[in-house]
Amino acid sequence: AQKVTQAQTEISVVEKEDVTLDCVYETRDTTYYLFWYKQPPSGELVFLIRRNSFDEQNEISGRYSWNFQKSTSSFNFTITASQVVDSAVYFCALSLEGETSGSRLTFGEGTQLTVNP
Amino acid sequence: DTAVSQTPKYLVTQMGNDKSIKCEQNLGHDTMYWYKQDSKKFLKIMFSYNNKELIINETVPNRFSPKSPDKAHLNLHINSLELGDSAVYFCASSPSGGGYAFFGQGTRLTVV
Numbered sequence: 001a002q003k004v005t006q007a008q009t010e011i012s013v014v015e016k017e018d019v020t021l022d023c024v025y026e027t028r029d030t031t032y033y034l035f036w037y038k039q040p041p042s043g044e045l046v047f048l049i050r051r052n053s054f055d056e057q058n059e060i061s062g063r064y065s066w067n068f069q070k071s072t073s074s075f076n077f078t079i080t081a082s083q084v085v086d087s088a089v090y091f092c093a094l095s096l097e098g099e100t101s102g103s104r105l106t107f108g109e110g111t112q113l114t115v116n117p
Numbered sequence: 118d119t120a121v122s123q124t125p126k127y128l129v130t131q132m133g134n135d136k137s138i139k140c141e142q143n144l145g146h147d148t149m150y151w152y153k154q155d156s157k158k159f160l161k162i163m164f165s166y167n168n169k170e171l172i173i174n175e176t177v178p179n180r181f182s183p184k185s186p187d188k189a190h191l192n193l194h195i196n197s198l199e200l201g202d203s204a205v206y207f208c209a210s211s212p213s214g215g216g217y218a219f220f221g222q223g224t225r226l227t228v229v
Contacts, residue, residue: 045220105152105160105218107159107160109157112158
């Protein structure tokens with residue numbers, strides 16, 4: 001069975017601070033996908049990134065960056081120069097590649113990020 | 118054009134009633150899902166359909182019955198609603214074999 005752990009339940013920062021959201025996963029499979037989703041106060045789930053297990057290259061997209069380390073089973077998410085609009089719940093998730101069930105996602109518990117002005 | 122759309126967005130109903138939530142995707146995906154988000158924000162899969170065939174049923178009470186008339190639609194019907202059914206229900210779709218999952222905007226169900 002798969003498991004995703006986001007140990008940080010809530011994080012509060014002041015605008016312009018950098019913040020890292022931690023994600024640790026467990027799976028016995030060697031082929032899998034990792035995801036981050038954002039859930040703003042409006043409630044929708046916004047896809048941020050997908051990483052497959054064979055691609056450990058870190059990724060940067062604007063103020064967002066992701067650090068994937070298979071050795072520690074972690075897929076951490078950093079927001080640089082945070083803004084009030086970054087306030088949301090962020091979910092890390094895992095799915096198994098090639099599963100006939102498509103992208104059945106196992107979610108972490110979520111991290112509530114609050115960015116204060 | 119909304120990729121995954123579900124209706125209604127809000128649903129308030131009394132205990133014991135039967136209600137349905139509709140979901141449609143225009144992405145051409147083969148697989149659709151229902152997820153439940155509880156009051157603590159925890160998201161868990163309920164059902165998955167691939168080309169109209171049920172492939173995941175996660176120990177959900179049989180009061181919940183998904184129906185897929187075609188691969189672009191997956192509706193959720195709930196009988197005899199209970200207070201504990203109050204949650205946000207998300208529909209999602211993905212291509213077969215894994216990869217991306219796109220979510221609808223969610224339906225907030227409140228049972229009173």
